[in-house]
Amino acid sequence: MFSHIVVQRALGGLTALLGAWLAVSIGIPLPWLLGPLFTVALLRLFSAPIAAYRPLRNVGQWIIGVSLGLYFSPQITTLIFQHWLWLVLGMFMSLILAVIGTYLLVYLGRADLKTAWFSSAIGGASEMSILAERYGARVDLVASAHSLRVLAVVTIIPFGFEWAGFIGSDKSTLTQVQVDHSDLLIIGIIATIAGGIFRRFKVSSAWVLGPLCATAVLTVNELAITSIPDWVVNMGQLFIGWALGDRYRPAFFKAAPRFLSAVVVYSLLAIALVALVGAGVATQSSLTLPTLWLGLAPGGLAEMAITAKVLMLGVPMVTAFQVSRMAFVVMVTGWIYQHILQPREKI
Numbered sequence: 001m002f003s004h005i006v007v008q009r010a011l012g013g014l015t016a017l018l019g020a021w022l023a024v025s026i027g028i029p030l031p032w033l034l035g036p037l038f039t040v041a042l043l044r045l046f047s048a049p050i051a052a053y054r055p056l057r058n059v060g061q062w063i064i065g066v067s068l069g070l071y072f073s074p075q076i077t078t079l080i081f082q083h084w085l086w087l088v089l090g091m092f093m094s095l096i097l098a099v100i101g102t103y104l105l106v107y108l109g110r111a112d113l114k115t116a117w118f119s120s121a122i123g124g125a126s127e128m129s130i131l132a133e134r135y136g137a138r139v140d141l142v143a144s145a146h147s148l149r150v151l152a153v154v155t156i157i158p159f160g161f162e163w164a165g166f167i168g169s170d171k172s173t174l175t176q177v178q179v180d181h182s183d184l185l186i187i188g189i190i191a192t193i194a195g196g197i198f199r200r201f202k203v204s205s206a207w208v209l210g211p212l213c214a215t216a217v218l219t220v221n222e223l224a225i226t227s228i229p230d231w232v233v234n235m236g237q238l239f240i241g242w243a244l245g246d247r248y249r250p251a252f253f254k255a256a257p258r259f260l261s262a263v264v265v266y267s268l269l270a271i272a273l274v275a276l277v278g279a280g281v282a283t284q285s286s287l288t289l290p291t292l293w294l295g296l297a298p299g300g301l302a303e304m305a306i307t308a309k310v311l312m313l314g315v316p317m318v319t320a321f322q323v324s325r326m327a328f329v330v331m332v333t334g335w336i337y338q339h340i341l342q343p344r345e346k347i
């Protein structure tokens with residue numbers, strides 16, 4: 001009975017819900033994301049007959065994309081353009097981290113140069129895995145490295161922020177905006193079309209970026225003014241946490257333990273370096289330190305934006321940092337390997 005994929009997905013959904021309920025009961029940060037992630041991952045590591053359903057992950061990303069796009073009022077868009085220099089810094093910070101990570105994974109993890117490079121680039125796991133396959137790197141190690149890095153970031157940063165008391169009162173939050181169902185319907189239709197277009201053209205994180213961009217355009221032009229119900233956002237987090245937890249298998253930590261240990265070292269070092277750079281930038285700009293840390297953090301777009309949204313810490317700026325960084329990394333990672341690193345391998 002448990003071999004049937006429908007049953008496994010149903011059990012996976014129940015496990016994710018149970019994890020969210022436990023996380024809310026215990027009071028951990030980001031309960032609707034981290035609860036399902038930890039619970040599903042733990043059971044998957046012990047070969048439990050559960051599974052995720054990929055379309056629901058896309059729905060979760062769609063929900064997060066729309067909820068983020070609603071923050072982009074004309075005033076907030078002006079604020080983002082005022083801080084363009086720090087966005088550029090975030091892009092080049094990602095390159096510095098990739099170089100450091102490549103060095104660590106080559107000399108500590110005993111990985112070949114191309115596998116280390118694509119494992120260290122702070123981009124999406126799927127995009128980096130595709131590039132790794134194209135250039136003949138170890139796709140399994142690249143995917144494992146990104147999964148472990150994101151797990152480390154989404155665990156350490158929310159708990160660290162809660163410990164430090166970083167729970168803000170972001171002035172751009174939508175708590176004062178009522179849900180307008182007609183505007184929400186319009187946004188939903190346009191956001192879905194945008195997500196489909198982005199997916200068709202193979203844009204990175206299409207079901208986040210498509211709805212985000214479409215909703216942001218409507219919001220900045222004041223064509224649709226609404227908020228999104230909290231329970232909908234919570235379900236989006238649950239779907240994403242469920243999908244993240246499903247990546248883990250019993251053999252995950254047994255495969256190339258030296259390499260994965262080096263990934264852990266790299267992830268911790270990257271978080272520490274981001275903390276130092278963020279502290280420096282905070283002295284030179286009007287951006288708050290928590291917002292800078294989340295914006296520069298080496299995690300995923302959806303995960304860091306969710307963290308900012310739940311903690312009410314500069315959601316639009318964090319989103320701008322993460323989107324610009326991701327686009328930059330996806331564009332330059334393959335080029336850098338092909339024109340700079342690959343020739344060195346042949347020497």
